[in-house]
Amino acid sequence: MTRVDENQQLFDYERCVKASFDAIVPVLKRISALQHEEGFEVQAQAIAREQLGFGLPAEILEDAWVNQLDMRRLFAWCLFETYRRFCDEFFTEAPLGSVEEEQAFHTFIQDCGFHTLDVSPCADGRLAHVIRYVLRLPYRAVRRKSYAGAMFDVDDSIQKWVETEMLRLREGRPNDTDMPTRYLKVAVYHYSSGDPDNQGCAAHGSDATRAAQGGLDQLSAFRQAIENSFCCGASIDLLLIGLDTDTDVIRVHVPDASGDMGLERYLDADEVRKQTLRLSAYEAEARITELVYATADNVAPGMAKLISRLIANNFSQIDYVRAFHGEHYEDIGHAERFIGAGIGFEEVQLRNLTYFAYLDTVEEATQDLDVGVSIFTKLNVSHGLPIPVVVRYDYHGQVPGARERAIKRCARVTDALTARYAKLAESGLLHTLQVVRDCNVGGRIEVLACSVNAQATQEARG
Ligand SMILES: [Zn+2]
Structure with missing residues (x-):
């Protein structure tokens, strides 16, 4: 079920972007070693253009003969220039975008009974790829707002909910209010399977249970707030997901019939993967759905469909990490x-x-x-x-x-x-x-x- 071509494409992009940031320090080290040599400015510019793809600000280089070369400023300048180039490429070439996928995804989530997918992962950089890579979703079709420890701002989410419902009412976007769909809020906490005591979530003292509980409490508070503030049976759906930042394996806390989740009641995507490895794609999909239903009592069919999709999508990411990084990431x-x-x-x-x-x-x-x-x-x-x-x-x-x-x-x-x-x-x-x-x-x-x-x-x- 792994999308091999997509994996290669995602990897090429990741490697290329990171290489551009990681080239800065070695290039500056080389330049630093030359700073008292004859023709330093010309040499430094040539090295920077060749290795980084851009020249350096002359005024920082000019002063090197009298003062020490200001490496801190030079480093910051190079990093910001690399960032600007990375943004330009992203917004002009859309290396990770696909309009067809976005449209298909809108149809899919509405089939599952949702009109908005609003995800709050932890602000930790090891979760920044959660939408496009880990869950393989089109990033423009999903709202992402990150907070330390996934402790998202409930008021901000209420505001987004109101805005969303208003757009449905006034403009029928993304669908009409008479469609029986709901707003789905997802919190993504994280842990480290290899070094749980040190490389977990800093905002929760590297304690996976606390991190999960924090996300769950915040989700419940959001639902409570919507139910208390808006009458006529207004409510939202919730989903809690855990991410092992060493391997990108997700665990999904499957909600029961009333939408409630338990900290211990989750489905681990890697466990599911092991059980489906020898099956055909068709059989594997059926098996995933079976396991979702077996995790919680009477899970809503639309929710089960979404979770099955997320788990199947995550298989590609699990293979991505294995294929390009080994058992786990080097930078856990x-x-x-x-x-x-x-x-x-x-x-x-x-x-x-x-x-x-x-x-x-x-x-x-x-x-x-x-x-x-x-x-x-x-x-x-x-x-x-x-x-x-x-x-x-x-x-x-x-x-x-x-x-x-x-x-x-x-x-x-x-x-x-x-x-x-x-x-x-x-x-x-x-x-x-x-x-x-x-x-x-x-x-x-x-x-x-x-x-x-x-x-x-x-x-x-x-
Ligand atoms: Zn965290």
Whole structure:
């Protein structure tokens, strides 16, 4: 049942993107070794163009003969430039998109009895590929909003629910309100099978049970809130999924007839896979469905159909990890390349590339940010490298003043970040890039400002 061609295509994309980020340090090491040689600037530019595909800012190189080459600034500059190129490619070439798959998926979930799939994984970078890779879903057809420990903001979800139901009522999108479909909220927590005590969820002290309970409590609170706030039998459906970040195997907590889930009542995709390995695709599908029904009493047929699909999809990802990485990923721990703070980041569909901190203001997301900064203190600061933070706000271009508000927000959040982590920022160990994007047009990101350049300007002025 594995989609071999798709696996190769997904792997080529992942390898290519990560290679572009991972080339930065070796190239800078080479350049650093040359900094006091004759013709340094010319040599450095040639190496950067050949290895990274872009040149370096002349003003940073020019000062190398008198000062030490400022490697922290140079590293941040290269990382942000690589990010910008990665975004441009994503939004102009859609390497992971497929319009046909999106349409087929909309039809499929409505057949299952849902009109919206809203997923909140943990903000951990090892879950950033959960939609497109682990669950093999079209990323544009699924709402994703990540939070530390999958502890999603219930109020934000209520707002999205209201917006969704309003669109159905006013415009019949994605379907009419007289269709008996519901909003499905999914929380994805995680654990590590190889090193459970150290490489689990940082927000839950690496305790898989606590992580699962946290997700379940949040889901129940959301359902309660909808039922209490809106009459006429308004309710939503819930699903809890666990992810082993070492192997990408999922476990699905199958809801019973009343939609309730148990922490111990789940179906492990790898167990199911073992039981279906020798079966034909047709028999395997039937067996998966049988196992879903055997996990919980009277699970709703639509929910069973969706879960069966998710498990079958996950088989491809399990094989992906085995084929390209072995028994488990080599980087079972954190290896994110940058922090993404703000709202947006649709382009990040790859594992261990980005630590997410979705936020309107720094104050309300201090936990998510602190977890991110502590992860990057180990990853980067301990090696003398800065923490790169992309501050990003997507906006709807048809709303008057939306772009201006997004720009202001970017500046405000950047100032608050710099103030909260002042020591890091002052020693050049925290760098920020401010970007906005009109998500209605579906175009490229717009770069507003970068701390690397701000510093240069200040130095020039001073
Ligand atoms: Zn986590």
